[in-house]
Amino acid sequence: MRQDDLIIRSGYVVTMDPGLGDIPDGDVLVAGGRIAAVGPGLDGGGARELDARGMIVAPGLVDTHWHLWNTLLRSMSGGTPGSGRPAGYFSVSLGLGQAFTDQDNYHGTLLACAEAISSGITTVHDWSHNVRRPAHAEAELRALAQAGLRARYSYGYAAGHPNDQAMDTDGLRALHRGWTAGAGAGGLLTLGMACRGPGGSNPAMRVPPRVYQREMAAARELGLPVTVHASGPPAAAGQIAALAGAGLLGPDLQVVHANSATPAEIAQLADAGCAVSLSPFSELLIGYGLPRTAELLAAGIRVGLSVDTTALTGNADMFAIMKLTQGLANATAHQEFACTARQALALGTLEGARSLGLDGVTGSLTPGKRADIILVATGHPNLGVLTDPAGLLVTAAQPGNVDTVLADGQILKRGGSLVTLDGERITALAREALARVRSRAA
Numbered sequence: 001m002r003q004d005d006l007i008i009r010s011g012y013v014v015t016m017d018p019g020l021g022d023i024p025d026g027d028v029l030v031a032g033g034r035i036a037a038v039g040p041g042l043d044g045g046g047a048r049e050l051d052a053r054g055m056i057v058a059p060g061l062v063d064t065h066w067h068l069w070n071t072l073l074r075s076m077s078g079g080t081p082g083s084g085r086p087a088g089y090f091s092v093s094l095g096l097g098q099a100f101t102d103q104d105n106y107h108g109t110l111l112a113c114a115e116a117i118s119s120g121i122t123t124v125h126d127w128s129h130n131v132r133r134p135a136h137a138e139a140e141l142r143a144l145a146q147a148g149l150r151a152r153y154s155y156g157y158a159a160g161h162p163n164d165q166a167m168d169t170d171g172l173r174a175l176h177r178g179w180t181a182g183a184g185a186g187g188l189l190t191l192g193m194a195c196r197g198p199g200g201s202n203p204a205m206r207v208p209p210r211v212y213q214r215e216m217a218a219a220r221e222l223g224l225p226v227t228v229h230a231s232g233p234p235a236a237a238g239q240i241a242a243l244a245g246a247g248l249l250g251p252d253l254q255v256v257h258a259n260s261a262t263p264a265e266i267a268q269l270a271d272a273g274c275a276v277s278l279s280p281f282s283e284l285l286i287g288y289g290l291p292r293t294a295e296l297l298a299a300g301i302r303v304g305l306s307v308d309t310t311a312l313t314g315n316a317d318m319f320a321i322m323k324l325t326q327g328l329a330n331a332t333a334h335q336e337f338a339c340t341a342r343q344a345l346a347l348g349t350l351e352g353a354r355s356l357g358l359d360g361v362t363g364s365l366t367p368g369k370r371a372d373i374i375l376v377a378t379g380h381p382n383l384g385v386l387t388d389p390a391g392l393l394v395t396a397a398q399p400g401n402v403d404t405v406l407a408d409g410q411i412l413k414r415g416g417s418l419v420t421l422d423g424e425r426i427t428a429l430a431r432e433a434l435a436r437v438r439s440r441a442a
């Protein structure tokens with residue numbers, strides 16, 4: 001028995017493990033940071049008890065693509081009062097992003113982490129596309145380590161990096177060298193590479209194939225997973241075909257959005273074993289169109305859900321993301337049960353973990369996995385009854401209902417409050433950092 005071992009008692013346990021199902025009055029024993037046992041009436045062996053009566057106990061939610069640094073620019077895509085015309089997401093994040101110091105990346109990332117914990121997200125995929133210098137990446141990793149979240153950190157390029165020049169692959173190699181030597185990696189953080197690929201639907205951001213081929217080759221030489229956007233409305237089709245034509249698809253590649261994918265491109269993704277990350281709020285708000293959830297799943301593609309960027313979407317409410325995913329899938333199919341709440345919950349937990357290659361450690365309450373767990377209190381007025389737990393989590397729950405969050409067995413939120421991070425200080429420092437960024441950019 002270790003000091004931080006604990007037993008979660010008498011909750012409605014939604015394991016998301018197909019072999020274990022739901023346990024209406026169940027316990028979860030956490031020992032050494034991992035899930036030791038799940039079931040009714042477990043022997044806690046004297047471990048500290050967390051009372052979960054009236055709560056839903058579920059796996060921590062899994063985000064699969066999020067530009068954490070630009071959380072400093074929350075809700076700025078629509079413009080600010082008195083600024084005239086709304087600038088739009090790319091213009092805001094590019095314009096202000098170039099004025100970010102490594103400390104600004106740190107404050108943006110830490111604010112995002114505080115929101116993630118508060119909202120029940122225990123795994124994030126930090127898609128870092130403002131690595132202006134190696135110090136920016138180090139600052140972001142410092143914030144992730146401080147937060148105690150499980151994270152894939154995908155080292156990317158700088159906002160405004162010239163389209164015809166490769167990103168700093170030497171910086172990635174140096175980070176990887178230190179990483180394999182054990183510095184800063186721990187068990188919670190894994191490394192990947194964020195690549196521009198063809199550059200999305202905006203002609204001003206088009207990247208020549210020789211550039212992204214070289215970048216992806218550098219990551220693959222290091223054995224790192226790669227992530228790339230295939231952005232834009234249906235007219236932007238062809239990005240996935242271009243990657244396929246260059247032989248760049250593979251099970252180590254995550255493609256983000258793919259709203260524009262043609263049936264042939266979806267088949268190419270499936271044949272190559274690629275994963276896809278869907279961020280329905282940002283895809284709707286920026287005008288890319290509807291997520292292709294049903295077609296991607298029907299093709300057998302690993303699919304996860306994502307926040308993308310709060311500069312555009314405002315918040316990181318994964319409950320709402322799951323609900324929107326379900327609703328859009330049903331709307332597209334003109335059918336009430338094309339996507340059930342249970343399926344949407346799987347996308348936000350186990351399937352998201354699978355899409356990142358992390359399902360061996362997180363995504364379900366399975367003995368042997370690391371203890372990434374949330375307790376959702378049902379006593380608030382927006383819940384109040386305990387009916388179908390998956391339905392409640394997907395259609396009714398909100399971040400404010402998250403009572404307790406554990407990541408890797410460590411309690412990060414308890415009784416509705418952050419435990420390890422000082423939320424007030426983080427927001428105060430974020431406000432100051434944004435003010436400095438704006439004055440520098442002006």
Ligand SMILES: [Zn+2]
Pocket residue numbers: 065067127229256308309
């Ligand atoms: Zn993105």
